[in-house]
Amino acid sequence: MTDVKTLYAQLKTGELTSKKVTLQGWVKTNRNNGTVGFIELSDGSAFKSMQIVYEKTKINNFSEVDKFRTGSALRVHGELVLTPDLKQPFEVQATEVILVGDVAEDYPLQKKRHTPEFLREIAHLRPRTNTNIALFRVRSELTFALHKYFHENNFIYVHTPIITANDAEGAGNVFDVVTEHKNPHHFFGKKASLTVSGQLHVEPFALTFGKVYTFGPTFRAEESNTTRHAAEFWMLEPEMAFTDNAGNMDVIEASIKYAVQHLLTTCPDEINFFTQFYEKTLRTRLEALVQSKVLRMTYTEAIKVLQEAQANGTKFQFNKIEWGIDLASEHERYLCEVYTNGPIFVTDYPKDIKAFYMRLNDDGKTVAACDLLVPGIGELVGGSQREDRYDVLKQKMAEQGVDQDLDWYLDLRKYGGTPHAGFGIGFDRLLMYVTGIANIRDVQPYARAYGSIKY
Amino acid sequence: MTDVKTLYAQLKTGELTSKKVTLQGWVKTNRNNGTVGFIELSDGSAFKSMQIVYEKTKINNFSEVDKFRTGSALRVHGELVLTPDLKQPFEVQATEVILVGDVAEDYPLQKKRHTPEFLREIAHLRPRTNTNIALFRVRSELTFALHKYFHENNFIYVHTPIITANDAEGAGNVFDVVTEHKNPHHFFGKKASLTVSGQLHVEPFALTFGKVYTFGPTFRAEESNTTRHAAEFWMLEPEMAFTDNAGNMDVIEASIKYAVQHLLTTCPDEINFFTQFYEKTLRTRLEALVQSKVLRMTYTEAIKVLQEAQANGTKFQFNKIEWGIDLASEHERYLCEVYTNGPIFVTDYPKDIKAFYMRLNDDGKTVAACDLLVPGIGELVGGSQREDRYDVLKQKMAEQGVDQDLDWYLDLRKYGGTPHAGFGIGFDRLLMYVTGIANIRDVQPYARAYGSIKY
Numbered sequence: 001m002t003d004v005k006t007l008y009a010q011l012k013t014g015e016l017t018s019k020k021v022t023l024q025g026w027v028k029t030n031r032n033n034g035t036v037g038f039i040e041l042s043d044g045s046a047f048k049s050m051q052i053v054y055e056k057t058k059i060n061n062f063s064e065v066d067k068f069r070t071g072s073a074l075r076v077h078g079e080l081v082l083t084p085d086l087k088q089p090f091e092v093q094a095t096e097v098i099l100v101g102d103v104a105e106d107y108p109l110q111k112k113r114h115t116p117e118f119l120r121e122i123a124h125l126r127p128r129t130n131t132n133i134a135l136f137r138v139r140s141e142l143t144f145a146l147h148k149y150f151h152e153n154n155f156i157y158v159h160t161p162i163i164t165a166n167d168a169e170g171a172g173n174v175f176d177v178v179t180e181h182k183n184p185h186h187f188f189g190k191k192a193s194l195t196v197s198g199q200l201h202v203e204p205f206a207l208t209f210g211k212v213y214t215f216g217p218t219f220r221a222e223e224s225n226t227t228r229h230a231a232e233f234w235m236l237e238p239e240m241a242f243t244d245n246a247g248n249m250d251v252i253e254a255s256i257k258y259a260v261q262h263l264l265t266t267c268p269d270e271i272n273f274f275t276q277f278y279e280k281t282l283r284t285r286l287e288a289l290v291q292s293k294v295l296r297m298t299y300t301e302a303i304k305v306l307q308e309a310q311a312n313g314t315k316f317q318f319n320k321i322e323w324g325i326d327l328a329s330e331h332e333r334y335l336c337e338v339y340t341n342g343p344i345f346v347t348d349y350p351k352d353i354k355a356f357y358m359r360l361n362d363d364g365k366t367v368a369a370c371d372l373l374v375p376g377i378g379e380l381v382g383g384s385q386r387e388d389r390y391d392v393l394k395q396k397m398a399e400q401g402v403d404q405d406l407d408w409y410l411d412l413r414k415y416g417g418t419p420h421a422g423f424g425i426g427f428d429r430l431l432m433y434v435t436g437i438a439n440i441r442d443v444q445p446y447a448r449a450y451g452s453i454k455y
Numbered sequence: 456m457t458d459v460k461t462l463y464a465q466l467k468t469g470e471l472t473s474k475k476v477t478l479q480g481w482v483k484t485n486r487n488n489g490t491v492g493f494i495e496l497s498d499g500s501a502f503k504s505m506q507i508v509y510e511k512t513k514i515n516n517f518s519e520v521d522k523f524r525t526g527s528a529l530r531v532h533g534e535l536v537l538t539p540d541l542k543q544p545f546e547v548q549a550t551e552v553i554l555v556g557d558v559a560e561d562y563p564l565q566k567k568r569h570t571p572e573f574l575r576e577i578a579h580l581r582p583r584t585n586t587n588i589a590l591f592r593v594r595s596e597l598t599f600a601l602h603k604y605f606h607e608n609n610f611i612y613v614h615t616p617i618i619t620a621n622d623a624e625g626a627g628n629v630f631d632v633v634t635e636h637k638n639p640h641h642f643f644g645k646k647a648s649l650t651v652s653g654q655l656h657v658e659p660f661a662l663t664f665g666k667v668y669t670f671g672p673t674f675r676a677e678e679s680n681t682t683r684h685a686a687e688f689w690m691l692e693p694e695m696a697f698t699d700n701a702g703n704m705d706v707i708e709a710s711i712k713y714a715v716q717h718l719l720t721t722c723p724d725e726i727n728f729f730t731q732f733y734e735k736t737l738r739t740r741l742e743a744l745v746q747s748k749v750l751r752m753t754y755t756e757a758i759k760v761l762q763e764a765q766a767n768g769t770k771f772q773f774n775k776i777e778w779g780i781d782l783a784s785e786h787e788r789y790l791c792e793v794y795t796n797g798p799i800f801v802t803d804y805p806k807d808i809k810a811f812y813m814r815l816n817d818d819g820k821t822v823a824a825c826d827l828l829v830p831g832i833g834e835l836v837g838g839s840q841r842e843d844r845y846d847v848l849k850q851k852m853a854e855q856g857v858d859q860d861l862d863w864y865l866d867l868r869k870y871g872g873t874p875h876a877g878f879g880i881g882f883d884r885l886l887m888y889v890t891g892i893a894n895i896r897d898v899q900p901y902a903r904a905y906g907s908i909k910y
Contacts, residue, residue, distance in 0.1 A: 003609075005609060024665075024873070025665070043665055044663050044665040044666075044696075045664075071870050073696075073873040075697075100697070100874075101872040101873045103869070103870045123863075124659040125659065125870065127659055127660050127663040128662075132663075136613065137664075139613075139614070140613070143612055144602060157594075157595040157599065158595070159594070159598075159672070159689055159900055160900060161687060161900065161901045162617060162687060163686070163908065164908075165909060166910060175632045175634060176633050177631070177632060178630065178631050178639075179631065179676045180631065184633075188908035189906055189908070192908050194617075201901060204578075205591065208499050208587075208591075209500075209582070210499040210500055216672065217614070217617045219618070221642055231642070234614055241499075241528075242528075242530075242555070408577075408578075408909075409579070411580070412579065414558070414559045415558045415562050416482075416527050418479070418555050419555075445613050445616070451643070451644055452643065452644060453619075453643035453644070453645060453647050454620060454863075455616070455620060455621060455863060
């Protein structure tokens with residue numbers, strides 16, 4: 001038994017010659033002219049398929065094989081033949097083609113283009129399309145690349161809890177976790193929710209191990225249906241002791257570049273596919289990112305840029321641009337799509353529009369935050385240096401009306417606290433960024449959004 | 456800036472000489488004799504600490520430094536000095552010791568032994584004890600090792616959903632996910648729960664990519680407080696197309712051996728610590744596991760072994776041992792602790808005590824299941840070949856009263872289904888197994904169990 005990926009790897013190292021092989025996979029297409037037929041067989045080991053050639057004179061069930069439908073599972077014995085003159089470097093001359101799993105005639109994935117909306121309704125079959133064969137390998141490789149980066153840099157991976165009694169953002173919009181008991185909060189004895197962020201829970205580990213991260217599912221019960229929001233999504237959240245906001249940005253930039261470089265190296269076929277069918281500039285954009293230095297600009301500077309743009313005729317829907325406003329998506333996109341045409345950090349936002357745990361700057365008005373804005377997405381990463389002064393943090397919590405029991409979080413400022421900083425990468429948005437797929441529902445195995453759940 | 460891990464790595468490669476260093480970390484102990492003092496500084500980069508020597512004549516704030524308490528955060532400038540005659544290979548002769556973060560006098564982690572129960576109450580400070588510095592690095596390395604194994608073997612990592620409309624085990628005991636809306640199921644429009652397993656959701660991906668896995672949090676709302684059960688825990692669930700139960704066991708065994716070998720290589724200090732303080736035979740046991748071939752025995756054979764043991768005088772609490780019973784924990788432990796004194800696979804259980812999705816064997820009575828039993832834990836892994844015959848699966852679902860909407864799951868048997876198999880490793884139990892820590896609450900960052908939630 002071998003697989004397509006192994007054969008391509010052997011081809012590359014020059015150790016491949018014609019030889020007997022057995023492959024297993026699924027039929028993408030099957031056509032024949034009465035004496036010779038061609039099956040495009042996908043085994044999922046690689047983006048590429050294998051062409052299986054079957055001839056009436058060489059297999060004893062030609063009249064069965066020529067009826068095997070798209071979606072059938074097959075086992076194929078045959079000879080691998082190098083075909084240096086064809087588009088594909090090799091093909092398999094079948095000696096035996098065995099039907100392992102038939103496919104019913106009503107198979108929804110016939111060979112044609114399907115809309116993303118249609119495919120979302122059949123999430124259990126959707127992985128089999130070319131887009132999804134490419135996408136889910138990229139999703140897997142991107143995850144691995146991020147783990148690898150943080151592992152190589154001696155970060156400890158912490159599994160922060162999904163069910164929590166705290167709410168990091170203090171923003172509401174949480175899902176509650178209950179049982180069918182008459183008191184819904186019977187199980188834990190108090191209200192419990194799905195986490196919106198692992199940050200608060202990972203900070204104690206940063207103050208032990210120095211460098212840590214959490215990477216897992218997070219949740220928002222927002223009753224909106226945008227292309228960039230999901231009820232359930234994965235978030236990567238590193239946290240570093242003895243680190244300020246500048247050091248924070250260094251790690252954001254390095255980790256994303258590392259992950260993108262990993263994709264360019266390990267998934268060239270997939271990136272080419274997305275470049276061809278989803279976003280013509282994708283490969284160029286990713287290659288440029290790896291080479292470039294991400295610009296850094298304060299919020300105050302960003303407001304000036306936006307005001308100048310407005311003065312020069314750019315129309316914004318939210319047109320009251322002045323210091324203190326929360327940047328709207330259109331503003332963020334202007335900054336990274338028009339002003340720099342590439343990723344940009346915006347730092348030092350007004351304290352009133354940012355979370356309570358961000359460190360107050362010496363000006364008393366701004367906090368040491370850093371958002372990474374990228375074209376097509378807007379905010380991809382949000383980070384900050386954390387408020388490490390007990391009294392300042394306590395006062396900010398009071399000012400912002402944080403009424404959770406966070407004594408334990410305050411404790412960290414009392415017992416050997418240090419300057420520390422961290423950030424959160426919305427993993428699904430990063431995946432949109434590296435594939436050009438425009439809707440978050442189409443980069444998740446089973447998207448969860450307001451108004452629907454199947455599976 | 457450097458860290459303890461880097462210095463030990465440089466020592467090993469022989470590139471370390473006396474040199475100026477800056478370290479940052481936390482005080483574990485601080486003692487002095489009036490003219491010279493010793494700080495044991497932990498920076499979390501490694502299990503080992505660094506000894507900082509400070510002398511009255513060499514630093515200008517001796518009388519402050521000698522009061523720095525356990526738990527304080529420090530920055531230390533000094534000279535690294537090789538000390539081949541001492542227990543530790545080097546130490547730092549301080550030239551400057553700066554207090555970065557003071558510690559209040561009521562710091563709960565004074566230098567003494569604390570009970571696990573006490574430490575669970577202060578989960579935000581608990582990481583700082585020796586046990587937890589060892590544990591959470593092992594937890595991180597074990598996770599990485601498993602990702603690495605499956606990545607190297609070309610498995611695709613799939614993020615199966617946490618919120619689900621299905622219930623893999625059909626066993627009840629699920630947490631529901633609601634919002635504060637007057638109709639608690641308003642958000643999704645129907646009842647939604649926290650996943651008990653990603654298996655059903657990952658199977659569609661196996662039937663595309665061939666080899667896949669999911670690795671994430673899973674949940675059980677069981678109102679029991681045992682040392683081996685938690686309300687929230689991580690599970691690793693691989694799934695492979697074109698694979699039977701024997702092939703399944705090959706992968707279980709190979710992946711666990713790989714992960715254990717990774718720990719022996721990357722965490723020798725931590726494994727030695729657990730061997731010294733938690734389980735004297737730990738290192739030997741882990742080394743033996745890597746070398747051994749795990750025995751395989753059918754359920755029917757296991758029943759005979761237990762009956763013989765009983766006949767020979769072994770007392771069991773559940774003493775009605777006959778074909779058809781579900782094995783109790785004591786039975787499982789007899790098999791792996793007394794009978795083999797090592798891990799053992801038990802296969803081919805009666806169909807009535809196993810889940811509906813397991814493949815019915817030709818005998819019509821048993822299913823192609825495989826449980827891996829290990830000393831001290833009992834069931835560590837549960838796996839099976841999946842029922843791939845549409846009609847048989849449909850009938851088993853009816854027999855076992857599975858009333859979920861699983862048409863999509865049945866579809867997989869209709870559209871290019873193949874023999875396939877998979878398994879689930881309870882990650883937290885695996886961590887107990889490789890550390891000798893006896894309670895699942897003590898291997899999780901923030902344990903979730905019946906009756907309590909803090910944090």
